[in-house]
Amino acid sequence: MAFSIFMIKEPTLFSNDSAETKIEFLRREINRHNELYYQKSQPEISDAEFDALLEQLKTLETENPDLIAPDSPTQRVGGRAEGFKSFVHLVPLMSLDNSYDIDELKAFDERCQRLADGRAFDYVAELKIDGLSLALHYENGFLIAGATRGDGFTGDDVFGNVKTIRTIPLKLKNDYTGRVEVRGEAFLSRSQFERINEELKEKEEKTFANPRNAASGTLRQLDSSIVAARRLDLFPYDVLSGSSKMFVTHWESFEFLEKAGFHVNSNRRLCRNIEAVIEFCNAMQERRESFDYDIDGVVVKINSTRLQEEFGATNKAPRWAIAYKYPALQATTRLNDIQVQVGRTGALTPVAYLEPVLLAGTTVARASLHNEDEIKRLNVKLGDWVLIEKSGEIIPQVLQVIESRRDGCERDYEFPKNCPVCETKVARPAGEAVTRCPNPDCPAKVKARILHFASRKAMDIEGLGEILVEKLVDLNLVKNVGDIYSLTTEQVAELERMAEKSATNLMTQIEVSKDRTLHRLIYGLDIRHVGERYAKILARHFRSIENLQKATVEELDQIHEIGLAVAMSVFNWMNNPRHQDLIRRLKSAGVKTEIGGESQANTNENFNGKTFVLTGKMENFTRDEAAKLIEERGGRVSSSVSKKTDYVIAGSDAGSKLEKANLLNVTVVDEARFAEMVS
Ligand SMILES: [Zn+2]
Known part of the structure; x- marks a missing residue:
């Protein structure tokens, strides 16, 4: 099986193998790539290639339905649900008491000391992920149910959606066969959140305010294929066997969860005393912005599960745990004014001008109000006190109006009927949330x-x-x-x-x-729906603006990944006489409008039209820099090695890609040679 990794692209190479062998192999590969992606953050293949593997497996399983297993990666995406059934939790998911400062943490410690009555004990401190709690049930090692927290006693049965989360094992890897309930926090990473909002923006749909809202909106999706595409993640925080804890210490649960195949957050600490806990809380607070996920504090638990049981719970919360909350990224302030900005597409975006307020270390004076409907929904008036929230790098949002603080001096706000810049009457097509200035010369x-x-x-x-x-x-x-x-x-x-x-x-x-690559020009032209990704696809397919101008809607629509809305938009843009004139002017000014050609100073025959794969670490270039150099010279960068690869640029510690290159007889080039080629 040692060579099997390299056979995926060429299924004929193992056409002699039985369907069963192929299926097993594909499952193993998919699970391995999953692990590389999530646990190790070192993907070897692109998302598209991952999906292609999954597609192959799906085809084989459709041909051999008796070989479908409940833990096959294909079982992650089901169909469309009608709605969610409710799910009664075996053991209620209680919320935790909160503490907001160090004194409250110390008071918690004193209570625990009293209850322990002289016995020594440890604490476990772990990050409090800002997501949604899920309860996952396993029987004989197989995932059989998944539900949201709900009110703690009854949640929504979201099994179909839970299965799409690639970091939740469908079968426990450590072959544990008893009945197990794993609890964890489902969340969206900041990078996925940005990607999703970017895509929603491209489709001109409503974006999410923050990663938590996006995660909760996603889990409530009835179509599990949408959920799968969103790439939710989960950090587990507890494991139960029936109604009791599985291990003598909480710390051991993490070891179990790791072996079982979960994506366990490594930022946790076993603490001898409350001082160590406080140190951890402060250290994590400093690193808060550096994580790719939102956290809102630290959870502190007694490590001994025996003491946990002994301490018990009040009717509200367990006595053996507490959440230490970081200062909220929310604040209240007065909204002084609303001003409308006109964007690139003519979209009118209302912005709230606030009484400056300190929030998470920065002064906030403006917040987004999205659109006219959002202003109506919030029922916001000029002079209102509002609650604002900041999340990651995103511009702060107005969450709600504090109506109880109104004193009658507030004034109604009316959304403009004319463009605030050029005074043209604005338009809002029926069914659309966005109001636009229709004047092309605005x-x-x-x-x-x-x-x-x-x-x-x-x-x-x-x-x-x-x-x-x-x-x-x-x-x-x-x-x-x-x-x-x-x-x-x-x-x-x-x-x-x-x-x-x-x-x-x-x-x-x-x-x-003038010498920039074609996709940058296409992206820069600002064609509706055409973001960076579509610009790259179009550039690769048509290779020049001239070809793109000649393309019919049908031709555009036939390109894999390009839908009808994008096809129509590109076609209309290209056939608008104003734009045709613009392209003529750009060309006569000497702007490069094609891939390749002799006229460009930068293209280099070492690179032009060739496909490169980067692997390992280089001393003098980052991956992005190297990729940019290649693309500027007319080359293409791919994430995986195939027969079509022309060069593999191998830095130090190059792994399987290098092996694969050697196997396929692809030219391998080291950093020094690459530097020569570039110059
Ligand atoms: Zn205007």
């Missing part, structure tokens, strides 16, 4: 479009920032992105406070941007 749109064109992920024109664009548009020097390339050094230098040197620098940056 200065707000023009400015935002130019900023987008110049942004880092698009044409990356350093120096063309907000203030400068504001001036250029206001002075009528730039009316669309095509005008950027007709600017002269004199024009730029004449702008207020623009030094000669920075004017020259800007002109150089503009000149350099």
Whole structure:
């Protein structure tokens, strides 16, 4: 089986194997990649390749239904549920008492000391993940049920959705056969949260306010395939056998959970005394923003389960545990004003202007109100006291109005009927949440479009920032992105406070941007629905703007991953005479509109049209830098080695990708040679 890893792409290589062998092999591979992705954070293959493996397994299982097993990875995604049944918990999921400062933690310790009556004991401190509690039931090692916490006694049966969470083992790996209940916190990582919101934004659907809301909204989805695509995660925090604890100490539960195949959070500490607990709380609070998931405190538990049982619970909460809560990322303040901003697409976004308030170490003076409906839903008036919340790097949100603090001086707010920038009558199509300024020449749109064109992920024109664009548009020097390339050094230098040197620098940056890769140009053109990902797909498929201009809706729609809405949008954009004129101007200014071609200074025959795979650590380049260098020279970076790979760039500690390259006779290049090729 040693070579099997490399046969996935070429199923014919093991066509002699029985279906059973193939299925077993695929299951093992899928589980292994799952582990690499979640437990080790070192994926060897892309999400798309992972899905392809799963697809292969699904096909084989459909052909051999008697070989389907309940723990097969294909069993994670079911169909659409009608609704959720309720689920009565075997042992109630009690909430914990909260403590908000160190004194309260010390008071908790004193109570425990009294109850222990001279016996020594340890604490376990673990992160309090800001997600949703789930109860998972296993019988004979197999996952048989999953439910939300609900009110602690009865929750929702969300088994179908729970199965899609790839870090929840469908079968316990340590072959434990008794009845087990595992409790844990389901959550969405910040990076997945951002990805989901990005995709929702592209589809012009409502985005989630924070990762917790997104996780809870996701678990309540009736279609489990949507849940699977969202990539929820779970950190377990407890394990029960029947109605009692499984181990003599709580600490041992984590070891069991790790061996069983769960994604166990490693930020936990066994503490001799409350001072060690306090130290852990403070240390984690400092690192709070560095985690890829939201936490709202630390949970402190007595380690001995015997003492836990002895201490028991009040009718509200156990006496042997407490949650130490970090200062909330929420605050109340007064809303002074609402101003509407006009975005790139002409969308009107209301922004709340607040009485500045300190929140998690930063002063917050503005918060998002999303759209007109959100203002109505909140029933917010000017002068209201509001509750705001901040989560991660996201702009703060207005959560609710504190109506009890109204004194009658509040004024109603009316959403504008005309664009606040160009005064054109705004439009809101039926069924849409977004109000837009329809004027294509609205200065707000023009400015935002130019900023987008110049942004880092698009044409990356350093120096063309907000203030400068504001001036250029206001002075009528730039009316669309095509005008950027007709600017002269004199024009730029004449702008207020623009030094000669920075004017020259800007002109150089503009000149350099003409050679950017095709997908950056497509992304920069700001075609509705076309984000970075679609821009890459379109660039790869059509290889030039000219080809893209000739594409029919049918051709576009036929591309895997591109849906009809995107196809229509691209087609309409390309066939708009204004845009055709713009493309002509960009081309005559010398902007590169195709992949490859001799005219580009940067393309390099070592790279042009070739596929590269990066593996291992390089001394002088990060992965992103290396990928950028390759792409700038016309090459493509892939995440896995196949026969189509031209080069594998191997740094130190290169693993299976290197082995695979050798097996497939792919040229392997070390860092020094790569540096030569680049220069
Ligand atoms: Zn306008």
